[in-house]
Amino acid sequence: MSARGGLVLGLALVLGFAACSEPRSNAGAAAAGGPPSSMNGAASPGTSGASNVAEASAAKAGANEAHGDAAPASANGASPQAPVSKPAATSTSPRVPIVDGYTIVNTFPHDSSSFTQGLLFDGGRLLESQGQYGESSLRQVELETGKVLKRVALEPRYFAEGCAVLKGLVYQLTWREGVVLVYDARDLRPVGSFPLAGEGWGLATDGESLIVSDGTDVLRFVDPTTKLVTRRVSVRSAGRALTQLNELEWIEGELWANVWHTELLARIDPKTGEVAGYVDLRGLLPAAERRDAESVLNGIAYDAAKKRIFVTGKRWPKLFELRVQKRT
Numbered sequence: 241m242s243a244r245g246g247l248v249l250g251l252a253l254v255l256g257f258a259a260c261s262e263p264r265s266n267a268g269a270a271a272a273g274g275p276p277s278s279m280n281g282a283a284s285p286g287t288s289g290a291s292n293v294a295e296a297s298a299a300k301a302g303a304n305e306a307h308g309d310a311a312p313a314s315a316n317g318a319s320p321q322a323p324v325s326k327p328a329a330t331s332t333s334p335r336v337p338i339v340d341g342y343t344i345v346n347t348f349p350h351d352s353s354s355f356t357q358g359l360l361f362d363g364g365r366l367l368e369s370q371g372q373y374g375e376s377s378l379r380q381v382e383l384e385t386g387k388v389l390k391r392v393a394l395e396p397r398y399f400a401e402g403c404a405v406l407k408g409l410v411y412q413l414t415w416r417e418g419v420v421l422v423y424d425a426r427d428l429r430p431v432g433s434f435p436l437a438g439e440g441w442g443l444a445t446d447g448e449s450l451i452v453s454d455g456t457d458v459l460r461f462v463d464p465t466t467k468l469v470t471r472r473v474s475v476r477s478a479g480r481a482l483t484q485l486n487e488l489e490w491i492e493g494e495l496w497a498n499v500w501h502t503e504l505l506a507r508i509d510p511k512t513g514e515v516a517g518y519v520d521l522r523g524l525l526p527a528a529e530r531r532d533a534e535s536v537l538n539g540i541a542y543d544a545a546k547k548r549i550f551v552t553g554k555r556w557p558k559l560f561e562l563r564v565q566k567r568t
């Protein structure tokens with residue numbers, strides 16, 4: 241999807257207008273090595289307008305709540321092996337997500353060469369998964385300076401995606417290679433890998449399971465011991481499937497997700513899959529500081545001890561610490 245298409249889709253998500261999108265093409269994503277868009281249904285054609293932008297901007301400032309029927313991209317063809325949970329609310333009475341306000345607490349340097357695919361905060365340190373074939377790595381980063389303190393390079397055949405720390409191990413997804421890489425969390429020493437079917441996009445943990453996004457609306461919960469998918473949940477926004485879920489983070493009992501190419505963070509109820517609200521981060525990094533159309537928001541980390549939320553993006557020169565004011 242083009243940046244423009246993504247922006248309009250984002251507006252539609254938040255403000256309840258029908259999405260207007262160019263026909264999806266793999267060209268942009270393939271050129272940049274990003275996740276393909278063909279796996280998801282095309283956004284439905286509809287209307288758009290500059291007035292929507294103004295409303296969304298006001299919402300970003302925390303003044304507005306969203307109203308109306310959100311219109312996310314259509315559902316896709318995931319092939320569940322386990323039942324997919326869906327919220328009790330149906331299209332007859334969808335819960336309309338609202339827009340949270342936020343403030344920027346701090347701005348830190350970020351390695352603008354890093355195609356960020358995973359970000360997490362663990363025990364006082366920042367870990368980052370960097371994508372692209374031939375560039376992929378797992379790295380430990382100094383928050384205050386953006387300096388890379390440790391870097392573990394992946395084999396060129398791997399395109400790294402999301403990462404999570406669970407019970408002393410770092411797990412790192414690969415995009416299309418069907419492999420999860422595992423490291424000792426203490427020193428990032430590679431200790432193994434295991435197969436996981438399908439694509440890998442974002443990764444997080446609730447402390448028990450690994451939670452995997454793959455660009456569809458379906459999140460998979462994977463038992464780290466058996467490596468089996470124990471649960472699937474379909475993410476719904478105002479009664480409709482929300483696709484393009486990318487980088488993930490577990491924050492205070494909610495699952496937060498980047499929605500690819502929209503600069504929106506969705507706050508998801510992990511039990512029902514229902515989106516409670518969005519954080520609209522459009523404009524957080526000015527367009528002039530973005531390398532190209534694929535330099536999109538991607539990367540959420542949470543410092544549970546100090547309740548700090550960090551976000552960055554692919555090849556962004558900055559990493560932001562945010563304080564989010566939930567409206568729910």
Ligand SMILES: [Ca+2]
Binds near residue numbers: 540
């Ligand atoms: Ca994360």
